[in-house]
Amino acid sequence: MKNIGVIGCGNIAETYFRAQNYFNNINFIACADINNEVAKKCADEYKIKFQTVDEILVNPDIDIILNITIPQAHFEVSKKILEAGKHVYCEKPLSANYEQGKELISLSKKNNLYLGNAPDTFLGGGAQLSRDIIDNNEIGNILTGNFIFAFPGAEDFHPNPESWYREGSGPVLDMGPYFFTAMINLLGPAKNIRSRGFRFFDKREYKAGPKKGNFFDVENNTSYMFDLEFENRSMIQGFISFDVQNHKRNHIELYGSSGSIIVPDPNMFGGPVITSKELGSEWINHSVEDKPLGKTNIINHSGRSNEEPKQSNYRGIGLSEMIYSIENKREHRCNGELALHVLDIIESAMISSKTKQEVNLRSTCTRPRSFDDQEIKKLLKN
Ligand SMILES: NC(=O)c1ccc[n+]([C@@H]2O[C@H](COP(=O)([O-])OP(=O)(O)OC[C@H]3O[C@@H](n4cnc5c(N)ncnc54)[C@H](O)[C@@H]3O)[C@@H](O)[C@H]2O)c1
Incomplete structure (x- = not known):
């Protein structure tokens, strides 16, 4: 059991607090936010201590800080946490760009601290069963495949969707981590990427909240198509888009030399996994x-x-598994190298769409170890 502080008390905080009910080693004791009022409300609700960001960083009772601030603040906040001598577990993405991600990894190594990063959905039942089926050679070597995330955009449900349409954000940075991490779990690290990006509209309409019916500016590409080659030579085609009203495709389909697999939603933990041999x-x-x-x-x-x-x-299993790894002095699965490789794929997709050239990835990573039920049960509450 480790004492944990939270920085960033927005939407996703509730999901992490719920993780205390599932996992036996997560103990949140304090929270902070750049907006003190939000943090006070969160502290009241979960009966933990309110602290300012500066106070939580020097709280001697805290071993680990969960960074669930906005993506643009991940680097700055994680860096402060590591400089304060505490382990950090951060929401996705690792940071807004590759160089910053690299700096965080160097800092964590230098200070001998763990750096963990979401997503942890690849540790779920659906992703792990898919992996077992592939590793047991039930459908042969994965040769090709495709994936899709496509919906009408965050303005459909979110009252303040602007941040998804600014430089340093967008569909690939937001949803790419789930798909690329899922793919690395199944296929190992990637090698290169070709990508095309599209911005169909300069302005989009608010569809929810008080600004409904008004328009906001779009600064970035809202749809991307990719070809991603893996080191194991699998070639995967991807589509991530905020420009699709509805679709009926599967999240991920992989085609092996002796069968095919439909992998469930990498944004979630469940199934089913679907296979066909011929x-x-x-x-x-x-x-x-x-x-x-x-x-x-x-x-x-x-x-x-x-x-x-x-x-x-x-969600929260990645944090729980990191705590267990700290206590047992071993490598955690949602680690910095994996998150940096994912960020490399994301940034390279954007570079490729601008230069219209294939981009060789700068990084690689070790495929995370599979996660069996015996190990998972050690982390679950009875
Ligand atoms: N909301 C979701 O469903 C969801 C799902 C998965 C992952 N995530 C990820 O979780 C993270 C948070 O998302 P959210 O939806 O909770 O966002 P949010 O905007 O609701 O909350 C973020 C909070 O961080 C605070 N903050 C911003 N900058 C800060 C700083 N420099 N120092 C301290 N606090 C700061 C804000 O005041 C806000 O309260 C993001 O990285 C996002 O990608 C969110």
């Missing part, structure tokens, strides 16, 4: 409802157009 043959559903991090635990719809009504959401 043309015209039946598609077989593999449920993950009996897996500790696959079972459906959310039955109220979030209201988001990109989410299924019933979900498995065990």
Whole structure:
């Protein structure tokens, strides 16, 4: 069990506080935010201590700080946490650019501190069963495949969607981490990327909240198409878009030399995983409802157009696994090298779309170890 402080008390905070009910080693004791009022409210709600950002950084009772500020602040806040001598676990992305991400990794190594990063969804039942099927050679070597994240944009449900349409944000930085991390878990590190980016509109309309009916400016590309080659020679095509009203494609399909697999939503933890061995043959559903991090635990719809009504959401397992790794002096799965490689893919996609050239990735990473039910059960509350 480790004492944890939180910096950033916005939307996602609730999900992390809920993780204390699932995992046996997470103990939040204080929270802070650049906006003290928001942090005070959060402290009241969860019966923990309110502190300013400066105070929480020097709180001697805190071993780890969870950084769930906005992406543009991840670097600055994680750097302060590491300089204060505390381990950090940060939401995705690692930082807004690759060089900053590299600096965080050097700092964590220099200070002998753990740097963990979301997403942790690849530790879920759906992703791990997909991995078992591939690693057990049930569908042969993965040759090709595709993935899609496409919806009408954050303005559909969010009252303040502007930040998704500014430089340093956008669809790939926001949703790419789930897909690229899922793919690295299944296929290992990537090698190069070709990408095209599109901005179809200069202005978009608020669809929710008090500004509904008004328009805001769009600064960045809102749709991207990619070809991503992996070191194992798999070639995967991707599409991430905020310009699609609706679609019926699968999140991820991978085509192996002796069968195909449909991998479930990498933004969530559940299943099913679906496979088929040959043309015209039946598609077989593999449920993950009996897996500790696959079972459906959310039955109220979030209201988001990109989410299924019933979900498995065990966010926080990455933090719990990092705590266990600190205590047992071993490498954690949601580690900095993995997050930096994902950030490299994201930034290289954007560079490639500008230069219209294939971009070789600067980084690599070790494929995270598979996560079996025995290990997971050590972290779960009874
Ligand atoms: N909301 C979601 O469903 C969701 C899901 C997955 C991941 N995430 C990730 O979680 C992170 C937070 O998302 P959110 O939706 O909670 O955002 P949010 O805007 O609701 O909350 C962020 C909070 O961080 C605070 N903050 C900003 N800069 C700060 C700084 N320099 N120092 C201290 N506090 C600062 C803000 O005041 C705000 O209260 C993002 O990185 C996002 O990518 C969010």
